[in-house]
Amino acid sequence: MLNRRILRIKAFKTIYCYAENHGMTLKEAEGLLEVSCESTRDLYLFLLAIVNPLTEEAKSRIETARAKFNPTEEELHPNLKFVENRIAPILREDPDFSKLVSRKKLYWDQYDMLLRRLYERIRSRKYFKDYLASGENSLEEDARLWARIFEREFLENEDLAGILEDLSIHWNDDLDFALGWCARSVRALGQGETWRMPPLYQSELPGNEGFDSDRRFVFGLLRGAFVNYDKFSGQVADLTPKWTLDRLCTTDLALIACGMAEAQMSPEVSPRIIINEYVEISKYYSTPESSGFVNGLLDKLINQHID
Numbered sequence: 001m002l003n004r005r006i007l008r009i010k011a012f013k014t015i016y017c018y019a020e021n022h023g024m025t026l027k028e029a030e031g032l033l034e035v036s037c038e039s040t041r042d043l044y045l046f047l048l049a050i051v052n053p054l055t056e057e058a059k060s061r062i063e064t065a066r067a068k069f070n071p072t073e074e075e076l077h078p079n080l081k082f083v084e085n086r087i088a089p090i091l092r093e094d095p096d097f098s099k100l101v102s103r104k105k106l107y108w109d110q111y112d113m114l115l116r117r118l119y120e121r122i123r124s125r126k127y128f129k130d131y132l133a134s135g136e137n138s139l140e141e142d143a144r145l146w147a148r149i150f151e152r153e154f155l156e157n158e159d160l161a162g163i164l165e166d167l168s169i170h171w172n173d174d175l176d177f178a179l180g181w182c183a184r185s186v187r188a189l190g191q192g193e194t195w196r197m198p199p200l201y202q203s204e205l206p207g208n209e210g211f212d213s214d215r216r217f218v219f220g221l222l223r224g225a226f227v228n229y230d231k232f233s234g235q236v237a238d239l240t241p242k243w244t245l246d247r248l249c250t251t252d253l254a255l256i257a258c259g260m261a262e263a264q265m266s267p268e269v270s271p272r273i274i275i276n277e278y279v280e281i282s283k284y285y286s287t288p289e290s291s292g293f294v295n296g297l298l299d300k301l302i303n304q305h306i307d
Contacts, residue, residue: 001041001198006177007218008258008277010036012285015225016254026226033222039170041200044178046106047154048091048185051146053108055088057115079132085142087186094195114159122153143190147183154179224261232257235301251286252293259298263306271302
């Protein structure tokens, strides 16, 4: 599931926490990294678990409209295509999926306002209207609809952002990635595949058996940056004599420490590839000037200190 870019970000964030709290032990840092990695898969499960509550929201709307004192013809004979979609019962009746959602308590019951607003937004979309009006009625079409919902309706959803922030400090940053896996999962269901919990690391996916262990990579990266953080910070200070360490951005120092640790750990990888990875991360997580700073410092440090 987790790719190398995501793993670098998680290691960097853990090192940032250590930089802000030097009392943290390596064991605590490793525990924090483990929780951070597993949280992405929990987010994936939580998002995928919305399929049934959203289907039930649509069903409830139809039943309420039918029970009106003077319902319209359309309300008496509604289009049931969405409420009878085949993806919802597949997930609801899957014992592994249901067991995991129940064990982790990943429920949507208390978020009825989000479900109402989300369904209102979805039913106004052209792709949803086209789905209802389509002459096709198949598992594959249901899967395509759910994939579109996951790809289009959650990223800019303020209600969801607030919920995720309350539930986990890790979840908002992982939202796009987890949604991609939800879309991937429903498409697989649409092809008749059985739902399976994704392996935590991409190197554990079927067909990737020959790849280096992603778990070994990310924990090696964390340990290298953690153990050598003060040394790497000192090397940065030597190259920036006009700046004291407390004036340097902690985010940039954490990124540079991770970049140095990865270069030390993987001498066979081109330094430019490693540098570019941390420059790209800096564009999202640090200041506007950080990409140039991280790029220049990492280039000098790797050339001077990594054989």
